[in-house]
Amino acid sequence: MAPGKESAPKPRFLGISRTSRDSKCSQQDRFRDPVWSVPSITRRLQTKQCKAIILCIVMGLVLLLALVFILVTVTANQVPLADHEGSIQAGPAQTEYEELSGDPSEFTCPRGEFQCGNMTRCVAQKFQCNGEDDCGNNADETECEHDEGWIKNFDKQVPVSVQPERRISQECGLYGFPEVCKCYETTNLRCLQGNLTEVPQDVSNNLTHLNLNGNMLKNLEDGAFGRYTKLRYLNLMGNGIRELPRDVFRGLMDLDKLFLSSNKISSLKPGTFRFLRNLTWLFLNDNEIEVLDEEVFQGLETVYWLMLQENRIRNLKRGISFRDLPALMWLDISDSPLNHLSPDNFSLSGNPPLSILTMNNCNISTIHGDTLQQFRDLSTLHLSENKIQHFPSGLFRNMINLTDLAIANNLATSLPEDLFDDLVSLDVLNLGGLVIKNISTRMFKGLTNLQHIEFSKFAYCRYAAHVRTCKPKSDGISSFRNLLKDGILRVSVWTIALLCFVGNVGVLVSRCLMKAENRIHSLVVMNLCTADFCMSIYLFIIGYHDAKFRNQFNTFALEWMQSSTCKFAGFLAMFSSEVSVFMLTFISLERFICIVYPYRLHRLTSREAIVIMTIIWFLGALVAWVPLVNVGYFVDFYGSNGVCFPLHIHDPWLQGWEYSAFIFLGLNASCFTAIAISYTAMFISIQQTRKATTHIGRRGDMNYAKRFFFVVLTDALCWLPIAILKILSLCSYQIPATLYGWIVIFVLPINSALNPILYTLSTTSFSQWFHKHIKRRKGKSSNGSVGSKNEFSCSRGRIGSATDEPTEYSSVPKRSYDSDSSPVAEEKQCSTV
Template identity: 45%
Template sequence: MLGLTGTVTFVLATAFMALQTEGLNETVLSAKPFLPPGFPCPIGEFPCGNSSVCLEQSKHCDGVEDCENGADERNCGDITGWGHDFDKTVQVFDWDSYQPPRADICILPDVPAPCNCSHETRVYCDGKGLHTVPTDIPTNTTKLYVQDNNITVVMNESFINYTKLVSLNLQRNNIRVIQRSAFKGLRNLQKLYLNYNLLETLEPFTFKDMKTLTWLYLDDNRITTLQHQTFFGLQSLFWLDLRENRISHLRGEAFCEDMPSLRWMELDQNRIQRLCPEMFAGCANLTILRLRNNSITSITRRALDTLTGLEDLDLSWNQVSVIPDDAFKNMQMLLSLNLSMNPIERLQLDLFDGLANLTSLDLGGLTMHNLSYRLFRNLKKLDFIYFSQFRYCGFAPHVRSCKPNTDGISSLENLLANVILRMAVWVVAILICLGNTSVMIGRTVMKQENKVHSLFIRNLCASDLIMGIYLLIIGSKDHVYRDVYNQYAQEWKQSYSCHITGFFGMLSAEVTVLLLTYMSVERFLCVVFPYRESHPNVRQAGTVIAIIWVAGVTLAAIPFTSSMYFGNFYGSNGVCFPLHLHEPYGNGWEYSAFIFLGINFTSLTVILFAYIGMFISIHRTRRSLKSPLSLLSDMSFAKRFFFIVLTDSLVWIPITVMKFMALTNAPISGSLYAWIVIFILPINSAINPILYSLTTRTFTNMLGNLVEKSPFRPVKAKCPTDGGHRDEVSATTGTTGLSLKHTRYHRGKRCQSETESSMSMANTSPLATIHTPDVGVPTVDGEMTVRFSKFSLDSVPEIPSNEEEDWDFGYGISDICTISCGRRLVTTICEHSISDKASVKSEQKSEEITEDCQESKYTDTDTETTGL
């Protein structure tokens, strides 16, 4: 029955993959991709400057000039947001300390101590501990440096005699008050540095004589308000720096109307909470406005309408959650817009429609739920766009440069960014499909199988086969989208194809985990509690398996039940697997954490302790028997148990650790996600057929028989003809006379005298003597012959069935001690010492154990323990 089920599963999944691949090819070839109106190149390509030649996106800004005019390597850096970079340069570079020729020459007479003169007409009084502005310096001084002193008040007419000053530096003093006429007479001043002081307010008309001032630095003070006509007279002011103050409100008439030439205004790190129309009244000539890192929570309608000449607007690092749809309506000249690091979750679809000249847009740090192609449709000149996640780049396929340009899984060009992953996905998928298909067919063909065990193994293979189908679909999508992935990324991730593909991956992972957990628990109970009455028959096993499949389907299908909560649960990345490492708190994150940190890690823990418990029980039993093969047999079980636990651990421990790290916001390499999905997650699906079937005795015997029956079988020596090997042996014990149940020998035994020994039991003798040949493996002389080989990983036989005819002895003398989990019959071994030789007696009873024999507790331990 299950062979048919597995075949149907494989056919349906393959058919689905074929249909999806065919549909995808049609989509790529015939679908009309999104491009802004008038875009000169086909999708996935960009023009070589102003020419009509188009070039693939991957060849732009790659360090190699592919265009004849070299345009593909020009403008690769985003210089449209030049305000921030230029501002940093101005602050770092000490323009006034630049050493031009004649730096040591002073032409000023009588420069008072402690000041000194250089560069002909510059006077340096910085860091001299002054409490007042010096008044006896030469009147011909052009640049005066009085920074790093202890001046607290700038008195009226402190500079009235210095009419030739073009630069005055008063920064890093403790200035608290500047009297109204303090700067009287400075009619030629161009740069005034008042930053890093303790100013709280400025008197009106303080700068009325500074008609030529172009740069005014007031940053890093304590200014809270700007009074009307504070900047009266600053007709030539170009740059006003008010960063890191305590300004909470602005009125346009307080500065813009008095500064008609103002182009650049810095208001970063203040306490502005609201933007409204009156704040920027009269600021039509302003080109750069920086409001970074304030406390702005709202932008009223038409608040920015007067900023018609603005080219660079920075609203990053605020608390804006909603932006009106007409906020940027009148900003046709805007080149750079930075909205990053705001709690914006939704953007109006026509928000950017008026920004026809926009070339740089920063939306980094925003987690948006309504992104679409429509949002960026009219941004024809957009060259640079920045998102918090790579998956958003799919909404702007016409933009030449999108950052980040990969999430570790995909890139702008390919669904699988890494070349190794592109090849590995096919290799792993084919291995999974071939291995699991062969096991399903093999276990269907073998009629003498333990039916319960085989039922579980075939279902496990069917589940693992689905994982192979999942990888084949991902590989086919990667092939079809090669070099143009970003153009169709959102279409793919939002499609039903991606959702069903993710459903396959989740279904396979969860059914495999649940099956392995149940099999491990059942095997643990059978080994540790061998005399329990209840053991699952075929019907009960089928019921359990059906429940597991229903649970797996339910767990994988729940994300389809609520789009409001789960959102695009399976489409968060190109491989459609909902591990959610890049966006740990996105839609449905609680459910993802429940699956991977709850169910799967708990299952791993149960499996781990079940196999540890089994090994401890087996080891204790063998120690009590004191068999010469105990150590070798324990090593065999230890190796098989180790590989079973290791494969489960290699899958779920890394996934659990990285999922936990993601939830704690620890940095995780983007490339790890791809390796997890392509390599780590399918480990169980690829290795399960080997651990649970292909290396077991049943399969190796079947293959051996096929080889022996083949006309190409190798020539080998015939076995001795001393009675031959009989398929069934019946004997009676020397003490009870009870007949032993018939048993079958291992089919396909080999005649290797150097690695085999024989044991026989005489019907008339209660004891049989064990001989120890040179090779150190005991033999027993008698009539009934049982051959066994050295223990190895593949010498562990299948689980005995509840049905008597399926009870099969395995290799080794310890197998005679095997007790079927489903029968009341008990076989024991007693060991005695006679003249330096061991004597072995086999005794069989229906209910009781002879007192002088040690009970064998390790039922089915020489069976295929790896199977359950």
């Protein structure tokens, strides 16, 4: 080495920084990362690793989305077929219109499809009775009378049309009628509400139809209609008639229909109707008849429709002779106080060929097992709107001709499994209003000809998947065809699932890469995101199965709701929801203690925080797991609807309702109250503390107010609607059916989707971390091209500037406890996420 010359400084490795040529930079080099130091090299390696990890995560998400899209596309068009016993069969995809080869009498359609008459073609359930000829031979639109009303159905069983004529001719062939009357159809006379006190006697005797509805004919005399021997239709409704003279209908040999409804008749004398040899309809409904004496129906040999509805008849004893009604087909005794049905107090002697028997709203509480054995020829039996608590086994024994049965809106909560076994011809079954706790596929297995069934709940339709049409057609979430009935719900479930998935995975990755000052808070937020991540898995499961069962959901509804997958999905949703609630409550209380009582109370350590997190996870799992253990009490707690979530707002008294109310009105409501109170107290404390400082103004208060407001608002948007709807449903308020789906798909996951934004992505620490990496990436390219200008870069003193504030990523603490121990500084430390 030549004297007077200094050798150039060599770079120093193994953690020894090289000496700067410029003395001005030596002071600043202590604060910046040396270019040739081991920490600098390590940091560069970490940056490359972070980029590689993020790139792998992004590629993984893309591949996952592609896989989900492929699965949805494939399974939407290929669904396994199930036989009538509920087992799944592998086979080719079935189209909605399927043409089969072979003898039409030797094959059966797949489950959920029905044969087109004598054709070897099957049409899906959704095309039955939809007003269009989908079969080609109109077989899918036949036998749909149950959807059109009883009039058309009865019209096919009796020779006379019940439907009123639509076209009315104004031609009149009568004379001598009062001015209040109107003549039509040549020989028809209508005198409605004309205040007539006696039957008009001056009308020409060719009168065939006389309507005196709504007049004041309280006292009728013997032979009042004697001169109108051609009369075929007589309407005396609403006249206040109290008594019918024994010979009042003398001479009406051709009378076909007689209406005595809505009067005040309390008794009928024997032989009153003996002259009405051709009468077919006799309407005595809405009167005050208490007793039917013997021979009261003498002479009514052609009557096939007898209406005794809305009277005071308490029993039909054996003494009552129905021998005078040999053609009786339809007997309606609804709205009468029968109370109890047994062979002793309800018997029709004479064995009329009764086809339709209606006893709705008769206050019947008990029914003897042998009561209906005398009516083996019945085709229609209605016992709805009564108080029957038990339907005995064998009640419908040997009633092989019964095609229409309605026992809706009774008090029975269970039905014998063999109750319908003998009803081999049953076409229509109405069980609406019944809560059938023991419902099973076994109950309806023998009803091979059943075409229409009605339940109180859409969920029951899954037990009768072989039936052509089932009502109700939706529960607001699912429909007969789809697990998610609305297209908006089907799109939204995937959208929100992806938001929850990407947001929470992104937060977990960023939290792992960030060097947070408040490690305890960061640990809690990572646990929160893990819980919210579970909600995205739940939504993916629902979305996948919605696509899998597309257009034929009811065929597989029973298997799905009773499956372990549905139970797991419900468990996952409840688990995620409750852990998230507990985590948010813990975050709120931890912040509250940190800001309001910074020095009085003990500050949590990392070990204590981990213990609390473990307890929260355990409690969340316990709350969601309990319904899976005590099956006897909860029954189908998670399988009560297609989305497997036990909110129970449309059926608030479902088995296990107490537990559901405890969770949503007890636990969650209490947690939300604690969160709201905590953030309100924190804001008040911060505002009071800042009044003593001059450099912090109203703008800082507003920032904190906005942040706290949105935290509480998101919790309120999630739990307040659920709590309010739950309370309304328990108070018997009718909740719109469509609301359930929106609650489960939109409202319930709202916290899981927004928590990553509130607790990480919108925070200052994340913003600083993100911008730092962006600047570092830009600085890397600029430093490579201007390496000879290090002296210029050092002279700027960028890092060593006195105006720079240390961040949580620097080695200098954000706050010195020796120099600054004010509550405002404590507030900054606590609010660091």
